[in-house]
Amino acid sequence: xxxxxxxxxxxxxxxxxxxxxxxxxxxxxxxxxxxxxxxxxxxxxxxxxxxxxxxxxxxxxxxxxxxxxxxxxxxxxxxxxxxxxxxxxxxxxxxxxxxxxxxxxxxxxxxxxxxxxxxxxxxxxxxxxxxxxxxxxxxxxxxxxxxxxxxxxxxxxxxxxxxxxxxxxxxxxxxxxxxxxxxxxxxxxxxxxxxxxxxxxxxxxxxxxxxxxxxxxxxxxxxxxxxxxxxxxxxxxxxxxxxxxxxxxxxxxxxxxxxxxxxxxxxxxxxxxxxxxxxxxxxxxxxxxxxxxxxxxxxxxxxxxxxxxxxxxxxxxxxxxxxxxxxxxxxxxxxxxxxxxxxxxxxxxxxxxxxxxxxxxxxxxxxxxxxxxxxxxxxxxxxxxxxxxxxxxxxxxxxxxxxxxxxxxxxxxxxxx
Amino acid sequence: xxxxxxxxxxxxxxxxxxxxxxxxxxxxxxxxxxxxxxxxxxxxxxxxxxxxxxxxxxxxxxxxxxxxxxxxxxxxxxxxxxxxxxxxxxxxxxxxxxxxxxxxxxxxxxxxxxxxxxxxxxxxxxxxxxxxxxxxxxxxxxxxxxxxxxx
Numbered sequence: 001x002x003x004x005x006x007x008x009x010x011x012x013x014x015x016x017x018x019x020x021x022x023x024x025x026x027x028x029x030x031x032x033x034x035x036x037x038x039x040x041x042x043x044x045x046x047x048x049x050x051x052x053x054x055x056x057x058x059x060x061x062x063x064x065x066x067x068x069x070x071x072x073x074x075x076x077x078x079x080x081x082x083x084x085x086x087x088x089x090x091x092x093x094x095x096x097x098x099x100x101x102x103x104x105x106x107x108x109x110x111x112x113x114x115x116x117x118x119x120x121x122x123x124x125x126x127x128x129x130x131x132x133x134x135x136x137x138x139x140x141x142x143x144x145x146x147x148x149x150x151x152x153x154x155x156x157x158x159x160x161x162x163x164x165x166x167x168x169x170x171x172x173x174x175x176x177x178x179x180x181x182x183x184x185x186x187x188x189x190x191x192x193x194x195x196x197x198x199x200x201x202x203x204x205x206x207x208x209x210x211x212x213x214x215x216x217x218x219x220x221x222x223x224x225x226x227x228x229x230x231x232x233x234x235x236x237x238x239x240x241x242x243x244x245x246x247x248x249x250x251x252x253x254x255x256x257x258x259x260x261x262x263x264x265x266x267x268x269x270x271x272x273x274x275x276x277x278x279x280x281x282x283x284x285x286x287x288x289x290x291x292x293x294x295x296x297x298x299x300x301x302x303x304x305x306x307x308x309x310x311x312x313x314x315x316x317x318x319x320x321x322x323x324x325x326x327x328x329x330x331x332x333x334x335x336x337x338x339x340x341x342x343x344x345x346x347x348x349x350x351x352x353x354x355x356x357x358x359x360x361x362x363x364x365x366x367x368x369x370x371x372x373x374x375x376x377x378x379x380x381x382x383x384x385x386x387x388x389x390x391x392x393x394x395x396x397x398x399x400x401x402x403x404x405x406x407x408x409x410x411x412x413x414x415x416x417x
Numbered sequence: 418x419x420x421x422x423x424x425x426x427x428x429x430x431x432x433x434x435x436x437x438x439x440x441x442x443x444x445x446x447x448x449x450x451x452x453x454x455x456x457x458x459x460x461x462x463x464x465x466x467x468x469x470x471x472x473x474x475x476x477x478x479x480x481x482x483x484x485x486x487x488x489x490x491x492x493x494x495x496x497x498x499x500x501x502x503x504x505x506x507x508x509x510x511x512x513x514x515x516x517x518x519x520x521x522x523x524x525x526x527x528x529x530x531x532x533x534x535x536x537x538x539x540x541x542x543x544x545x546x547x548x549x550x551x552x553x554x555x556x557x558x559x560x561x562x563x564x565x566x567x568x
Contacts, residue, residue, distance in 0.1 A: 387458045
C-alpha cells in the first residue's frame, strides 16, 4: 500500500514509462531477469537521442573541425562549437571561452594540476583535498607535490561521512595554493557544503576546483553563483558518451595559465624559433578533439534539460529514501554514508559477506551494482573496511527496482547464513 | 539458485568461507608472504614451515570474498605435507583449471577438492580472487620480499 502511494507520487514528478522507453538498453533481460541497472554513479545509460545524434554525425556530417573550408568541415565545426555553447549555458558560465573539452573529469583535473599547479606551486606550498576524494582528485596532486616538494593537506570527515569544515579553517594558510574538492562523494553520496568551502577559500585568496563528476547529473550548477574557479565533469555520467569531459575555468585564470599539451589546434603561429598560442579555449585543446563525443554530450544536456534537473533531484531523492528505508530493515546490513544531504547513492556492507560475493549474487538477480573501494581507498581506510557494495540510482530507476534490489539482498544473505 | 551461480558457489566453498581451515598465524614461519588484490582490496598473509623441501605446516590470515577465502583454505589443506615440487605442479594445474586452459583429458586427481573451484573459469572477474592465495604461496616459497599483487 505504502509502495503504491510512493509510486503515485513519483509518477506525478516524471513520466517514468516514457522515460524508460527512451533508454533502449534498459529493455533487456540479464540472467533471465529484467535488468535493474543501479550502477549509475560509475556510468549512466544513454537515451536514444544521444545514440542517434552520434550516429547521425558520423553518417552525415563527420569531418575534422576548425580551419577546414569545405562544407562538412564547416558543419562539424558548427555542431562542435554549438555543443560548447550548450555546456556553457547549462552551467551558466560567462563565456564559451571558459569551456574546455577534455576526455573526462580525470583529464580536467590533471590539466589544472599540470598547468595551474606547475606555474603557481612552489616548494613548501600546499594543496588541500578531503578524505573522501576519488583517486583522480588525489594522485594528480601527489604527482605535482612530489615534483615541487610541496604538500598535500587533507580535510577530515566525521563518522556519517560529512566534511569537518573546522578542519578546513585550521588547514588553510598563506601556503595554500588551491583547494580541490568533490561536490558529491561517489562512494557516500554526501553533498559537500561547497558554498561555505568557496567562501572560506576566497576569504584567504585561494581558488577552488570543484570535482562535479557526481553532482552535474543530480544538482543544478551555476558556476557564477557558486563562484568556483574551476569545475570538472565527465560526459558519460550525465547520459552522454564516454571519452568526453569538461573543464570550466574562470577566464582570467585560464588566460594566465600555460598550455598543458602542445600540438595542432592550440597554436596561433609556429616557427622553429618561437610559437604563439591560440586564444581560449583552443589553447587547451591540442590535437583533434572527441568531436562526436562533444556533440553527443550536447544532446545529453538537452535531454536532461527537457526532463528538468529539479524534477530529477526530487524523483531520485524519493528513490534514495525508499531504498534507504528498505535496506535498513534487513538485519546485518550497515549503511556507509549517512550525511544529511545526499544524492541517490547507497553504499552498504553486510556482516560476513564480502561485497564481491554480493555483487555476483545480485547480478544473477538482474541487479547491477558496483562493489569494491570505488577508487576511494583513503575513505575505505577511514571507515576501516576493504570495500562496500554501492547501489546508485538514476531518474530511469523505479520503486519496483528498489524492491528487486531488496529481495535480491535478502536471498543473498540467506545463502551465506 | 541459478545453475551457473551454484557451480561457482558450491557448498564446499560456502563451508570453507564460513569456517576456513588453517586460519591462524604461525609464530616463527620459515617462509611468509603477503598478497593483495587492489581491485577488491582482498588481503592475505601466508605462513609456511618448510623443512627438507616439504611443507610441514601452512596457515593464513586476511580478508576477502568467499572465493578467495575458500581457495586459500582449500589450498592450505591440500598443500600440507606436499613437497615443494609437488606444490608447484599442483599450482600450475590449478592455474590451468581456473583460466579454462585444461585440456579435456587432463587428470584432475591431483587437484582433489580444489576442483570445486573450476566454476571460476566462467567468471573472468573472479579468477584473480581464486588465484591470490596461490600466487602468494609461490612468492613465499621463492622468498620474494615484495608483496605480491594480482595486478
